[in-house]
Amino acid sequence: MQYQQFVSRLFVYLKPHVGKLIFTSVMMMLATALESAIPEISGQIVDELFASERSESSALLYAFALFGVIVLSSIFALTSTAASSWVSNKVIMDLRETMFAKLLKLPKSYFDQHPTGKTLSKLTFDVEQIAAAASTIWLDFIKSSMTVIILISYLLYKNWQLSLSLIILLPLVYLAVKLSSNRMRSASTQVQKSMGSMTHLLDENISGSSLVKIYHAQNQESSKFNNLIKNIRQQRFKVDMTGAFNTGFVNILIGLSLGSVVYFSSTSLQMTAGEFLSFFTAMGMLIKPAKSLVNINKPLQTAMAAGESVFGLIDEQEEQNQGLKILSNAKGGIQFNDVSFSYQGGKTVLNKISLDITPGETIALVGSTGSGKTTIIQLITRFYSPTQGSITIDGVDISEFDIDSLRSQISFVDQNVRLFNDTVKGNIALGQTETMSDEKIKQAASASNASQFIEQMEKGFNSEIGEDGAKLSGGQRQRLAIARAIAKDSPILILDEATSALDSATEKQVQAAIDEMQKDRTTIIIAHRLSTIQKADRIVVLRQGNIIELGSHQELLDQKGEYASLYNHQFKN
Template sequence: MSDRGTPPAPDDSLRQTDTASLKVYLRLLAYIKPYWVLFAISVVGFVIYSASQPAMAQFMEYLLDFIGAAGEGAPSFLPEPLSGGDTSAAAGERGPAYLPSVIIVGIVFARSVGAFLGNFFISQLAFRIVHTLRVSLFDHMAHLPGQYFDRHSSGHLMSVITYNVNGVTTAATDALKILIREGATVIALMSYLLYKDWMLTLLLLLVAPVIAALVGYVGKRLRRLSAKVQHSMGDITQVSSEMIHGYRVMRSFGGEAYEKRRFNQASWRNYLQNMKIVFTSSLNTPIMQMLVALSMGLMLYVALTIMELDDPGAFIAYFTAAGLVLKPLRQLSEVVPTIQKGVAAADSIFHLLDEPAERDTGTLRVERAQGGVRFEDVCFSYDGNDDWVLNRINLDVKPGEVIALVGRSGSGKSTLVSLLTRFYDPGAGRILLDGEPLEHYRLDNLREQVALVNQNVVLFNDSVAGNIAYGSLSETDPETVREAAKAAHAHEFIEQLPQGYDTLIGESGTRLSGGQRQRLAIARAILKNAPILILDEATSALDTESERHIQAALEEVMKNRTTFVVAHRLSTIERADRIVVMGEGKILEVGSHKELLAADGQYARLHSMQFRDEL
């Protein structure tokens, strides 16, 4: 009988969670490999530190014996030269009075050296790991396909690269340090206790299974809570980012109260999730300490009632070591929340790093394409389903031809031109450049052939010249940059800026008007001098006079280039070689301005409506 749809047993589910957490943490620790020397030095330091703990307990035995010495001489772990004389000396002889001081200074010195080596080199190692992860994350995000950014909000992506990486920092520094240092200390002390009295030590180990079960339960709960905290931090980042970037709209429409309420709710959710973590972590440590204390109480009772005490110094040393176990055990229990936070953070980072990058399997490179473009039965949907945004698009564009795409909003104009740069790949059909499918070209080489001016201008917090000569254009000489700015009618306003072309324009060019930002974007496209030019609402933010100047400049720039002009304002595309009218993802009409007006179809109606509106 089929068991399809049967949920996994609870134990299986928990086991899978444990396995997943372990895999994530081991993958995180695999980043240690290139820096194994730093790791080895830190381990040596922590081993020295942990060895000082049982040495301190043994010193207590020696000190008691030293004070009330009756012929025992120096303890067995001290070498002969430090014994202060013959170990078989008569009763009452003991080492010199300075010997305990020398021993305690030596133990503390070794402990201090070990702590420094361990802490310094493990921290250096951890921050190198975090740097490597952060850079890998950013580099990978730069090559993710456009649809990934469509599916994820910018706030949550920013949260991964900032907050989540900081969570990994804690797991890779404090957690790893405590695991090695306190873990080695517990091993050293337990070894010492077993050596001194293995039967008594077994009583202490009776609580080990209970502690292990407690740690396991707490770890699973904390990982779930940590994932929720990260998601709530993404919400906080998202709301903050939207308010900062959209503050003009917020104030214009009286949205202050709404945005404050959104942020308060997101922050409160984050507070509640964090308090659940604090509650679980805070309860975990005292419960664990009580279990160990009960075990030690039982040990003490057995030692005082059943076992015969013939060496008070050894008894004090034993229980000193047993007491010293409490602190590292407590710190090991407190490290569980840190590790689980780090695992949850690392899991989100690795999920992003495992996202497939843009497909770039082409091998063809050309110096400069001729610019012939052909769409063959091209279909496309954003979600990969049958709800096509573009449906069987067929269009043959000759090199140097100017193609205007018009139609109502949502008709697929911008989507069609975004396929040329392979920001998206068609769901069906194919696109050819100079007779070769786009997939045959190297991705960077394909994009070298296209200059793009979007309706949403993107500028960077750099100088005016740096924004025009951006990316691969950064080595362009200043005079060529000026010529591009003049061609875009941007030179006049740039010269009036405080530092001219060296003026910093602020994030997203906030110190410039919309028209000025658009002219800089056009100047950038002119400077690129690509054989294919895409103008997606390139003059939408310009006033009528500026648009007239830009239009004259663009007509000069469009010569000998294949140009796709996406526009709602029909007056900007009347002189195109061909006008493609789109509607509901299909091509409705193709022809020149005069031909389409004469046909009295969709274009004629659009033209009539807009002409009437403009009048």
């Protein structure tokens, strides 16, 4: 990302706060101007109070003047910092809101291709680096550049010959900064990427801590983590050393300048003590802002590298939703018409599938891993779109429906239950917490056989369940997911081995609730345990993306084909 592009993108978020930025800049300019008056006041104090006849009234006047300059400068600087901090944190908030809103609109393919940790790093670490450009870097630039301009003007006023000889050194400072910029930006970009990888690795090991321990993978994961942080250390060392080189080079130039001032002011120029103090103090005050202007390149390059990451996310292609038709009260008739699908130009996952599901019918999908069962579900919910053919609901191509209205007609229960760090009530009424009645929530919990354990919790339906339902057992988590599907009350129901985490007794109770829920609903079941689908109206047997058998449980057993083989294998083992 080029500097101009970075500034123009960032300015979109700074534009609403231009007034505050101007106010911040003015306050900092006033603070800087007052600070820059200190060398002249100091010189006059030496000449008038220590090199001539001393006067109490003059001493009091200079004391108040010096005190007043410092107090006013501090007040202006504090006001500027407060306003800048407000803008910076507002920009962070606005960027995070934009990024989170974008995440909610991204297609599933994005999350399939980008590790969670790296995405999290963009919202946590990278956005903070950008905010520095919105406040800290800007303030440092204003303060430092103003100080340099005022003090150099003052030095020219005091002795232009000596000052000009010092200003000649400035091009050397510019050259050092120019040479270091590319190196800093490259290293900063690597730091951003490595931080994302580290966040991803931490997320994996925290969420999978039990798995790491049971498989004794601590050394393996530690090695991966150590390699990552070693890389981060090396890249940050490059950034720091480049900055240190710049600072050291500037220090050498400053030392040469100060030494020259001491020599010439005391010999050929014959300055008074006060004049020398004023000139020397002004030069001394130039050191810090000069260093800041050189070192400002380091956080700026870091911010630009972070900007490439953050704005890259914001620019990601959103999930396509070009459908205009609203689907409501769907009957549930689903038809696959020669549907083929492959992930990003890879091998074909589905090969010209044709399937007609009538309203209210229960269809079970059976097949080995990779046969295309999950892909069929992904296509119905429009997480992906067919590469060939079409899918219709009630005779209308699903691409013509508004995507939100389409998904409002589908309830889904996955074997890998996902719960949110919320209350029991919030998880059952997910997406409808403001509109769903308590009575409906309780009915859904009762139907899924979840009421008993919910009522035993300290706060009942208002009990927090922890991250991903950490406070619940596997069976309790699955019953909450089933209650959520029941509460949504959609005409199309998708079940991915919804009772897999339940014990036999509870499974029978929940299966009875599911059987009741399936009435007058189109139900699609992904089946791993064939005992759960014997009541299905039809069973679809898939192999490598093709439908090889289709019929009822008994019909398929009678055919003595693939399904019969799978069934006999499960029950004989």
